[in-house]
Amino acid sequence: MTNVLEVTGLTTTFSKNEKAFKVVDNLCLQVKRGESVGIVGESGCGKSVASLSMMRLLSKNGSIAGRIQLNGADLLRYSEKEMQKIRGKEIAMIFQEPMTSLNPVLTIGKQLSEGLEKHEGMNRVQSRQRVLELLTQVGISRANEIYHEYPHRLSGGMRQRVMIAMAIACHPKLLIADEPTTALDVTIQAQILDVMKKIQRELGMSLIMITHDLGVVAETCDRVLVMYAGQVIEAADVRTLLRSPKHPYTVGLIKSTPHNAKGQKRLHSIAGSVPTPDHYPKGCRFAPRCEKVMAVCLEQNPPLLDVDQQSECRCWLYRENRESTAVNG
Amino acid sequence: MFWSRQWSVPRLELWEKIMQQKKAKYSFLMMLCIVLLGIIGPWIAPHDPTKTYYEAFMQGPSKDFWLGTDAIGRDILSRMLYGTRVTLTVALLASVMTFVAGTLIGVTCAYLGGIVDNLIMRIMDIMLALPGIVLALAIVAVLGPSQENAMIAIGISSIPAFSILIRGAALSIKQSGYVEASRSIGSSNWWIITRQFIPNISNVLIVYTTMFIGSAILGTSALGFIGLGAQPPTPEWGTMLNEGKNYLREAWWLATFPGLAITAVVFTVYLLGDALRDIFDPKS
Amino acid sequence: MKQYIVKRLLSGIVVLFGLSVFTFLLIHLIPGDPVRIMLGQRATVEQIESLRGELGLNKPLVVQYLDYASGVLKGDLGTSLKTGRPVSTEIADRFPATAKMALASLVVAVVIGIGLGVLAAKYKDTPIDGAIMTFSTFGMSIPGFWLGLLVILVFSVHLGWFPIAGGTGLKDMVLPAFTLGTLLATALSRLTRAGMVEVLSNDYIRTARAKGMNERIVLLRHAFRNVMIPIVAVIGLELAGLLGGAVIVEQVFGWPGVGTLAIQAISSRDFPMIQGTTLFIGAVYVLVVILIDVLYALLDPRIDYTTKEGV
Numbered sequence: 027m028t029n030v031l032e033v034t035g036l037t038t039t040f041s042k043n044e045k046a047f048k049v050v051d052n053l054c055l056q057v058k059r060g061e062s063v064g065i066v067g068e069s070g071c072g073k074s075v076a077s078l079s080m081m082r083l084l085s086k087n088g089s090i091a092g093r094i095q096l097n098g099a100d101l102l103r104y105s106e107k108e109m110q111k112i113r114g115k116e117i118a119m120i121f122q123e124p125m126t127s128l129n130p131v132l133t134i135g136k137q138l139s140e141g142l143e144k145h146e147g148m149n150r151v152q153s154r155q156r157v158l159e160l161l162t163q164v165g166i167s168r169a170n171e172i173y174h175e176y177p178h179r180l181s182g183g184m185r186q187r188v189m190i191a192m193a194i195a196c197h198p199k200l201l202i203a204d205e206p207t208t209a210l211d212v213t214i215q216a217q218i219l220d221v222m223k224k225i226q227r228e229l230g231m232s233l234i235m236i237t238h239d240l241g242v243v244a245e246t247c248d249r250v251l252v253m254y255a256g257q258v259i260e261a262a263d264v265r266t267l268l269r270s271p272k273h274p275y276t277v278g279l280i281k282s283t284p285h286n287a288k289g290q291k292r293l294h295s296i297a298g299s300v301p302t303p304d305h306y307p308k309g310c311r312f313a314p315r316c317e318k319v320m321a322v323c324l325e326q327n328p329p330l331l332d333v334d335q336q337s338e339c340r341c342w343l344y345r346e347n348r349e350s351t352a353v354n355g
Numbered sequence: 356m357f358w359s360r361q362w363s364v365p366r367l368e369l370w371e372k373i374m375q376q377k378k379a380k381y382s383f384l385m386m387l388c389i390v391l392l393g394i395i396g397p398w399i400a401p402h403d404p405t406k407t408y409y410e411a412f413m414q415g416p417s418k419d420f421w422l423g424t425d426a427i428g429r430d431i432l433s434r435m436l437y438g439t440r441v442t443l444t445v446a447l448l449a450s451v452m453t454f455v456a457g458t459l460i461g462v463t464c465a466y467l468g469g470i471v472d473n474l475i476m477r478i479m480d481i482m483l484a485l486p487g488i489v490l491a492l493a494i495v496a497v498l499g500p501s502q503e504n505a506m507i508a509i510g511i512s513s514i515p516a517f518s519i520l521i522r523g524a525a526l527s528i529k530q531s532g533y534v535e536a537s538r539s540i541g542s543s544n545w546w547i548i549t550r551q552f553i554p555n556i557s558n559v560l561i562v563y564t565t566m567f568i569g570s571a572i573l574g575t576s577a578l579g580f581i582g583l584g585a586q587p588p589t590p591e592w593g594t595m596l597n598e599g600k601n602y603l604r605e606a607w608w609l610a611t612f613p614g615l616a617i618t619a620v621v622f623t624v625y626l627l628g629d630a631l632r633d634i635f636d637p638k639s
Numbered sequence: 640m641k642q643y644i645v646k647r648l649l650s651g652i653v654v655l656f657g658l659s660v661f662t663f664l665l666i667h668l669i670p671g672d673p674v675r676i677m678l679g680q681r682a683t684v685e686q687i688e689s690l691r692g693e694l695g696l697n698k699p700l701v702v703q704y705l706d707y708a709s710g711v712l713k714g715d716l717g718t719s720l721k722t723g724r725p726v727s728t729e730i731a732d733r734f735p736a737t738a739k740m741a742l743a744s745l746v747v748a749v750v751i752g753i754g755l756g757v758l759a760a761k762y763k764d765t766p767i768d769g770a771i772m773t774f775s776t777f778g779m780s781i782p783g784f785w786l787g788l789l790v791i792l793v794f795s796v797h798l799g800w801f802p803i804a805g806g807t808g809l810k811d812m813v814l815p816a817f818t819l820g821t822l823l824a825t826a827l828s829r830l831t832r833a834g835m836v837e838v839l840s841n842d843y844i845r846t847a848r849a850k851g852m853n854e855r856i857v858l859l860r861h862a863f864r865n866v867m868i869p870i871v872a873v874i875g876l877e878l879a880g881l882l883g884g885a886v887i888v889e890q891v892f893g894w895p896g897v898g899t900l901a902i903q904a905i906s907s908r909d910f911p912m913i914q915g916t917t918l919f920i921g922a923v924y925v926l927v928v929i930l931i932d933v934l935y936a937l938l939d940p941r942i943d944y945t946t947k948e949g950v
Binding site: 378406409477478480481482483484485486488489492493495496497498499500534569573576577580581582583596599600604607611613614617618619621622624625626629 | 653654655657658661662665668669670676765776777779780781782783785788789791792796836870879880882884886887891901904905906907908909913917920921924925948
C-alpha cells in the first residue's frame, strides 16, 4: 500500500524575543491509506504543534522545515491559497475542545455547509442535504433540528460529533484528531471513538490520532509514535509497543496508566516534568528523569535505533543495534 | 501573588519602568516639558499677553510676532504661553476634584455594598444618562460661566464615570480574600480602606487619573470655546479659539495654533496614560 | 425575552425619573435668586414677582416638582423666556436637524472606526497596526471644535468645496458629519481592534481555517460576527459621545440643532429652555441605550431568554 502522508525531517521552530525554540525536532512519519497512526506524549511534547504544522496552521512566529508530502506533493511548497484548497478537503482536523471549537454565532448548519460549498461547489440545497446525511452518519438524531441550532445548545459530546461531521464532510484522505476525547466525559469518550472508527472504516480514511492516553491508542491505532520533548523516542506497532515497550519513558508511561496498575497500591509516576524547548539537556532529553540513566546519556542524545524488526527507539540501552534508521536529531 | 497579578508594580520600580519603556519615557519627558512651559511661560513670553499693538492687528506670523497677532493686536505666542498655565491648572484642579470624590465614592460603595452602594450607583447612573459635556453645561448653567465654574463643572461631570471605574477595581480587591483576612484580625473600616483598598488600586488610579486629565483639558477648552468657560481676556486656549473662529477667512493662525497646543498636550497625556497602562497591565 | 424588555424599560423609567428630578432642581440650585438672575439686574419688582408666580416658585418644593413632572408627562416643558414659545415646540423644530447629523456621523464613525479596527487587528503588531493606533490616540486628543474649524478652514475657506456654515442641506452636512464621525471613529477603532484580536485567538477561528476558509471569510464571517455583538453595545455608549459631541460641533458649524439651542439658552439664562433641552437629550440617550440593549439581546444567540419554554 502507498503512503498517503510522508513526513520527513519535520522541524518546527518558534521565535520569541529573537530566540528560537525547536518545538518539533526532526519528526519522520508515514501514514498508509486507511491506516491509523497514534502520536502519544505528555502535554508540551510537541505533538499538537506537529499536527498543526502538517496543516500549516501555526501562528506567524512559527516556521516549518523538512518535507510534508501528501500523495507525493510537498505541502510546504504550496502557497497559502493552495493550502486552503488542501485544508478541509484533503486533510481535515478535529480539535480537543468541542466547547470552543465551534463558532458561537453561526448555526451548526452554516458551519457544516460552508466547507462543502467551498470545496465541492455545492449550492445551498445540495449542501443542506449532505449536511443532514453527515449529521445522521455521526449518530445525531433530530438532524433537521440540529441544523438550525447554535452550538451553545449542544452538549460536549454532540459538539464533538458535529466536529467529526465537519471534518469528514469532503471525504478527506487524512484526518488528524488532536485529543478528540480529552475534554469529554468517560462514557462519551467511548462513543466518540466508536463513531470515529466506524467512519474511518467506511471512508477508508487515514487517521493520525494525537493523544496522551494510551487507552485511546490501544483502541484506535495500528501504529504509534511516542514523542518526548519534541522528538520521536519510540515507534512501533501498537501491540509491540504496549506489550514490550523499549524506551524507559514508554515503560513509565504504560506503568502510569490506571489500566495497568490493578495490583499496585499507588499509580506509578515519572518524576519531574517535560523540559521546555529552552531548557533541553545536553544529552538525552529524558536523561534527567530516567531510572536507567548512564554516563553516555548525559553527554550525547541518542539517534533513533532499530530494535529487532518491529521497534525504533531513541535510547542508548539499545546501542548494540548499530543500524540507525534516522539521523541524530 | 494571584490577586495582585493584574496591576502589580511596586512604587519604587515605577520610575525605572518608565525609563525603560520608550513610549513611557518620551511621553513622560514631553509632559515634563509642557509642565515646565506652564511654569516659566510668563517669563519667556516675548510680549505682554493683554497688550494691544495698534500697529499690528491680525498680522500673520512674523519676526516680531512668531505666531501672529489677534483681532485686537495681541501677540498669540505670548497668550498661548500664559494659557499653558491656565489650561494645566484648570485641568489639574478639575482632575483632583474628580479623583478625590470619585475614589471616595467608588471605594466606599465597593467596601460597604448593599443599600448604600445601590443608591449611590443609581444616582451615578442618572448622572451618566447625560453625556459628560451636557452635564457640564447644565452645571455651568446653574453656576454661571467663568473659568472656576468651568473647572467645577468638568470635575463634577467626570465623577460618575470615574467612581464606577474605581468601584469595579475595588470590588475585585474586595473579593480577593486578604481584605477578609484583615477584617478577621480586627482591622477597622478606615484602616482597611486606606491601607488595603487604596494602595492596591493605586495603579488603576494613576492610569485613570492620567486619562481624565486629558479629557479634562478637552472639556474645559470646549467650554471656553463655546464661551461658557474662561472669559476674555483670559488667555485660555479654548477661549482664544472662540475669538478666532470668526476670522477663519482673514486670519487662519488665530484658529490654528491654540488648537494645535491643546491637541499636543492631550496627545501627550493620553500617550503617557497608555504607556502607564502597559506598564501596570502587561497583558493588554 | 418579553420579561427582559420589561425589566429594561422599568430601569429606564427609574433613570428618567431621576433625570427629571435633576433638571427640576437645576433652577433651585442657582446661587442667589433664580428669578433675578434670569431677568437680569434691570428687572422691576413686578416683573420678578410675576415670573416667580408663573414659574410657581412660591409653592412648596414637592408641589412644584409634581407640577413640573405632570407637565413633562403631558409634553409641556414650559415656555421659553427668550422667545415666549413653548420649549417643546422649539425642541421639536430643532430635533430633526440634530438627528440627521447624528445619524450621518454614526455612519461615518462606523465605517471608518470598524474598518480601521479590523485592519489593525489583521495586521496586529506590524507598522500598519502601529500607525492606526497612533492615529486613533491622536484623534482622541483633537478637540472636536478645533477639528471642525480646521476642516472649515481647509475645505470651505481654501478649497471652497463646501459652504462654511448655516444651511442644513446634504452638502452642509458633509463637514459636520465628517468631523463628528471621525472623532467617534477613533474610540470605535480601538474597541474593534481589541475585540477582533481577542476573537481571532479563539479556537473556532482555527477550526474555520482548518476547514480551508480563506482569510477574508475567517475575518468577516467568523471573527467579525462575534465582534459585532459587543460593538453594538459600544455604539450604544458612543451615543453619549455622539450627542455630547453634537452639542459642540453644531456650535462650530452653526448647525441649527438642539445643541445650539441648549447653548444659546445657557448664554441667555433661559432656564425653562435649559431644563427642557437637558431633559430631552438625557431622555433620548436613555431610550436609545435601552433600544440597543434589546437589539443586543436579539443579536446574540447565546443569551437565552426562553429557557423555560424548551423541552
